[in-house]
């Protein structure tokens with residue numbers, strides 16, 4: 704469960720990111736965040752795992768407040784939260800397998816990670832993730848040899864390798880053409896349905912959000928304009944968001 708209580712983010716003491724956000728996302732939900740550029744979508748997502756720190760308000764994960772945690776406790780919380788970025792965030796010169804294994808770093812000591820001391824169970828989880836996104840035939844390929852869609856599938860496998868309860872995805876399809884984007888969305892759908900992983904995804908393509916997400920949260924000027932089940936969102940409502 705994710706809960707934000709009166710959360711405000713201000714960058715550099717002057718630029719508003721999000722303002723007084725109250726939001727509760729239950730386990731297993733598939734939530735799409737939409738809204739105009741600069742509306743606060745990215746800030747909202749990054750606040751959930753405290754990549755961005757609020758100036759006001761509280762963030763809870765599974766009922767536990769995380770806003771006041773020390774670095775080591777926050778690291779433990781973060782390893783249950785996968786993050787998929789728009790630009791894939793891969794080590795380009797490393798193999799698919801090496802990239803996916805990075806999902807295990809949060810579970811290792813700094814010495815273990817320095818020497819790449821992965822356990823058999825880490826390899827097992829990496830292979831499971833790679834299979835889940837259908838990249839078995841690319842396991843030893845270098846990331847920079849892959850297409851954009853394949854790179855994003857590696858990023859999803861890496862997130863899965865963390866064994867997360869939550870995956871946050873920040874515009875994961877906006878660098879991809881529509882067909883490839885739909886393919887990626889289908890992977891998120893499968894993961895959500897099969898593994899019951901909570902998915903919160905920022906999408907500037909409203910049609911994709913309406914097609915795949917169960918719930919839509921619209922943000923503008925850092926505030927929630929509406930928060931509804933997808934079936935309750937009509938064209939008029941969407942138009943108001945982008946006015």
Ligand SMILES: Nc1ncnc2c1ncn2[C@@H]1O[C@H](COP(=O)(O)OP(=O)(O)OP(=O)(O)O)[C@@H](O)[C@H]1O
Pocket residue numbers: 714715718719720721738739740741742743744745746747907
């Ligand atoms: N690192 C930062 N430093 C300063 N201001 C920032 C930073 N990140 C975001 N902002 C500002 O915070 C506000 C919200 O931005 P945010 O990126 O969260 O919106 P967004 O809805 O994700 O937009 P986009 O769709 O363009 O990515 C904007 O005014 C933006 O300029």
